[in-house]
Amino acid sequence: MIGTLAVDLLLVSILIGLAWQVVRGRVLFRAIVFFVAFGLIMAMIWGRLGVPDLALAEAAIGAGLTGALMLGAFRRLVEIDARQAVSGGLRPSPRLSLLLSLLAGLLVAVLGLAGLELRGGSGEAGRAALDSLHLTGLGNPVSAVLLLFRGLDTVFEMLVLLGAFLGARHVAERDRRSGAAIASHRLPMVGALQMTVVPLALVVALHLLRAGANDPGGAFQAGAVLAAGGVLLTLTGRVVPQAQAGLLTRFSLIFGTLMLAGSGIVPLIYGGVLMAPPGKTAIYAIEAAMMVSIGVTLSLLFSASAGLRAVRS
């Protein structure tokens, strides 16, 4: 048991150390690297706690999306104002920092106390969900909760994702990158990497989608994997940002939300209840639509453009 304790203690202390260094961020690039490491440790912690669904999502988004997003932003920052990249760049006022850290600490304390209180509670909702799991036709309780028991929350999450994309597009539209050098897919090894990983990402995404019904996986993880593949294509220059969005792109952005919300509203027409759980085929269709939407939204969030166009080489 001492070994297990040592593992847990080490994980937690590395995590806290990284978090502290990220927030302190004296050298910006260093903070970005620490943040990427933070994501990796988070994925490991989810694995250690035995929550594979979260570990899958954290790995896909942390490794595939967040790091590249931050480096892209850093790059743009260096182009705009090189002074900020050097250590000691812009420093916020001490009073503002103190206020923000007090508020953040208060938030964590409130959430922690609420969590501790719930521990003593009866856990009825969880047990009720697990009991009625066999009625839904799904074997994975996480998917059942996300899609069926708390489907309304998921609709809002999809809308938040769409909102984030629209915000990013609006902000980034103001300064277009001046055509910085990218790791072109014509470079010998990069082309091979991209030709191997991108189709594999598609296969893995489809597998996660199908497996999400009974095993860890699901629409979010599959969509995140697709998005990471999209990021790879953008970074290697196989796909370039497009100023105008095509009809297909616009539709795929809202496809998932439409399917999920629609599946909740349609029962009303037949005299059923709002957000009544649909059958298994409908669940697969909704998850597939959500996967497409999440993948497209996150890819476009990374390139901060209206659309992506394939490049014929």
Added chain:
Amino acid sequence: MIAAVMPWLLVFLMLNLAAGLWRAWQGPTDGDRLLSALLFGTTSIALLLMIAEWLALPTLRSVALLLVMFASILSLAFFGMPEHGDD
């Protein structure tokens, strides 16, 4: 027997990871920092695979697969970035 030794191997690899953090802290160039990010990636993959065996959670192997598929994204995003100077 393996189950008894495994946690200590995990601790050893995690100490390796923490040691790599020192290089990320020190620099001096951004290439060095990215290099330690590469170390984190490979060590995390090894750790996840070992935890998958230790806790009997085969899905963690898929998590390691995701990590290794996208491990090069950071270096790709880094390429062509102008070196901004000493710090």
Added chain:
Amino acid sequence: MIDVFALVLLIGGCGFMFAGTVGLLRLPDVYCRLHAQTKADNLGLLLICAALALLSESLLAASLLLLIWLLGLVASTVSAHLIARHARAAERVDRGKGR
């Protein structure tokens, strides 16, 4: 019996990972560090994957481990190449500025 062999492989793999970290921390130049770390880490990952493949429950799991190692090779190769290329370009810029 298999357990003992796997344990030896695991310890060897961790040892090579350690060698890679030592290279990262102690060698003088970014190129030397790249060289040492990528090679040692790849070998360490191979030994660890081999050990876990021996311990794994099915042929499918073992093949997944093989795939992970192969992708690890590709990823570290490409990353090392790109980092070295960038370091070289930065060197040229530095020399141009007369540093």
